[in-house]
Amino acid sequence: MRSFATVKKTRQLNHDTFLLCLKSEKIASCAEAGQFVNLKCCDGLDAYLRRPISIHSVNRECNTFDIVFQVRGKGTSLLSRIRPGDEIDVIGPLGRGFTLDHSHRHIVVAGGGIGIFPLFQLLKDHTAAKKTAVLGFRSKDFVVLEDEFKKHSTELLIATDDGSYGIKGFVTDVLEKIIQKEKPDMVYFCGPEVMMKTGVKLLQKYNIPCEVSLEQRMGCGIGACLVCVCKTRKDNDWDYSRICADGPVFKGEDIIFD
């Protein structure tokens, strides 16, 4: 599960978001939509821990996969300076990805900010006749990969908080309008917690199943250290589940949002 992947291509998507295309047969051959990799940003003690980053796209023919990340701190800053030909120490693919039910005819992916990236491979892999993507961004400057998402969805709707691009409003507002027009079979969320919380509640109202992909600060990334937990329903009580190993994708109804 631990290997070295070669950087094939790097691409800056906007002022602080980067895409890396990595070559690794081991990972590309078995990675599923919604899984992640845990990688070292540098040697030595700087940015000591690995960084968990979700898999954006897999190219199984070329044995490559893409990850997209936003520069947030030291680790991602170092990662943004990596160049083609460099090698990265990667563990993966890790975690439980999205569930694809190919009897579904209409699916919606609803993503916000950097949460849109793991939804991309899901759109690629799903065989539903109708695939709607609703992507939310802060403003026009943050909109990325529009053409790529358009290519792999039957309908792409972009929402911005300030209305500087696409529809003004939140992803969940757009989602409700879609549902009122035509009820999808399944919805997949990845984005800010408040968006997913609102989204899950909305779908429960319309009785539509959904999955959410969660994020938390991680330690080992494989389920041993128990640091990246989230509250999940268990019988009549609740428990902490491990986002890295039991998730990052969970059924919407199982999550207790605080």
Place this chain on the structure above:
Amino acid sequence: MKKNINLEVNIAGLSLKNPVIAASGTFGFGREYSKFFDLNLLGGISVKGLTLKPRKGNPPPRIAETPGGILNSVGLQNPGVHAFIENEIPFLRQYNTAIIANASGNTVEEYVEMTEILSDADIDAIELNLSCPNVKEGCMTFGSSSRGVLEVVNKVKKVARKPLIVKLTPNVTDIVEIAKAAEDAGADAVSLINTLLGMAIDVKTRRPILANITGGLSGPCVKPIALRMVYQVSQSVKIPVIGMGGISNGIDAVEFFLAGASAVMVGTAGFVNPMAWVETVEGIKEYMTENGIEDVKELTGGLIAD
């Protein structure tokens, strides 16, 4: 000519094929890391800290990265001692490695009850956790005073039918005094150090990074402190010392042996390098071969300090 290398150590009746043990709280019950390497290669596994009843632990975030280390505030999330015995021991027993049950309690009575239960279980030793910094009751409350350590270890020792290791907290004025108390109360060995109580703040939000506000610091950044404490304790007690704190490779381990440790525990390093445990064993062997040392026991306390 290649000499034979003996890595076996015996710690107060606990026989280990090599002196490298997975540190409690970093290794779960071994299942996850068994996908990375053969657990037979480990001297032992100190399992995730157990309590009498299942514990949910603290709210997230439970981890913060700091220079050369991490802070954690898991708070002893575990399925409880009974679930451990039923579900985890059979898994661990498939491997030829020592099982060390790390036990915590809220009260002295709970420590005693845990020890009674674990003495009947198929394990090789008990590591009494008197040092978790992330729970409100028990643990560090007992472990941070000689009186507390004396009281718990005395009572536990009366019912213990397995080698008893007492895990010490570094969050005290004088760890030597605490170690002596453990020895006086009948501990068969001491392990040190548990994590150092610390804190991290996000200046953007003005909030602590950990939901628990404080957490335990571990990783390479704590190694000099751990080494100093292992050295001081080894000088003052006769029982074996198991050293830990920031060990990432064989050379780090050798430093702890020279300071007086009979065995070492490796933990946090495995989050970064899942092969850290195995590489530590290999690194010790390499050092011994290069330096013509046949028995790892020769290294213990081998520091030259004149």
